[in-house]
Amino acid sequence: MGTGKGEFLELFKAKKPIMGMIHLKGNNNEEKLEIAKREIDEMIENGIDAVIIENYFGSTENVEEVLRYIYAERKNIIYGLNILKDDHKSFELANQFEAKFIQLDSVAGHLTIEEDVQFHDFISKQREQTNAFVLGGVRFKYQPYLSGRSLEEDLKIGMTRCDAIVVTGEGTGLETDLNKIIEFRTIMGKNFPLIVGAGITAENFHNQLTLADGAIMGSYLKDSYKDDGYVSPEHIQQFMTEVQKFRTVMSVL
Numbered sequence: 001m002g003t004g005k006g007e008f009l010e011l012f013k014a015k016k017p018i019m020g021m022i023h024l025k026g027n028n029n030e031e032k033l034e035i036a037k038r039e040i041d042e043m044i045e046n047g048i049d050a051v052i053i054e055n056y057f058g059s060t061e062n063v064e065e066v067l068r069y070i071y072a073e074r075k076n077i078i079y080g081l082n083i084l085k086d087d088h089k090s091f092e093l094a095n096q097f098e099a100k101f102i103q104l105d106s107v108a109g110h111l112t113i114e115e116d117v118q119f120h121d122f123i124s125k126q127r128e129q130t131n132a133f134v135l136g137g138v139r140f141k142y143q144p145y146l147s148g149r150s151l152e153e154d155l156k157i158g159m160t161r162c163d164a165i166v167v168t169g170e171g172t173g174l175e176t177d178l179n180k181i182i183e184f185r186t187i188m189g190k191n192f193p194l195i196v197g198a199g200i201t202a203e204n205f206h207n208q209l210t211l212a213d214g215a216i217m218g219s220y221l222k223d224s225y226k227d228d229g230y231v232s233p234e235h236i237q238q239f240m241t242e243v244q245k246f247r248t249v250m251s252v253l
Helices: 007-011 029-045 060-073 087-097 113-128 151-159 178-188 205-211 233-252
Strands: 018-022 050-054 079-082 101-108 133-138 164-167 194-196 214-217
Touching (some): 007 133, 018 029, 018 233, 029 233, 050 060, 050 101, 060 079, 060 087, 079 087, 101 113, 101 151, 133 151, 151 164, 151 178, 164 178, 178 205, 194 205, 205 214, 205 233
Parallel strands (some): 018 050, 018 214, 079 101, 101 133, 133 164, 164 194
């Protein structure tokens, strides 16, 4: 397991990596797999730096099937996973299929103090037994706030439990408030990776990625700009063209 906190970013050749969500859209298992294969190709071929396989519209079994395909046929790409509401399964599948990283929607703040003791033991043990990096949310979309701790306390605890913190706004596809990103960055300092996990667009990415180290994108890459659409190569190309310009400018600063 990588313990140097900057190591997650070293997975990527490019600065400010963009990770694309595979939501597992489809009417049946066969269609979900075929759409996932196509969307993986469309993302990687058009410049997205990594894909995340998530049981957003599909099941855990669908995630496993896509990971099995990647492991057999596309192992050269950078891939991660997020099993919503089942952190244990995320680690299990990451280890089985050698995923580079796992996204956990929350690593601090979402549990009562008593429950958090058990979670700390769980996450510590799992991280010792995996080679996958962990991306962890704090005050994440749709997650409860039950710790009673301050944001600063929860962030600092969260930073001991993962390799990058993920920040979002209130919901899927909704812009993450710039002031929230600033607050996270101020508390975390400059050296710990901060990933914007929702609501990145061609209009706001410059300001957000000046502060953050990368982004996870789903809805904006779809033809409808909504989570239930199909991935649009044109949207990806247009967005990544702007990202490349931004990276060029950042590299000379």
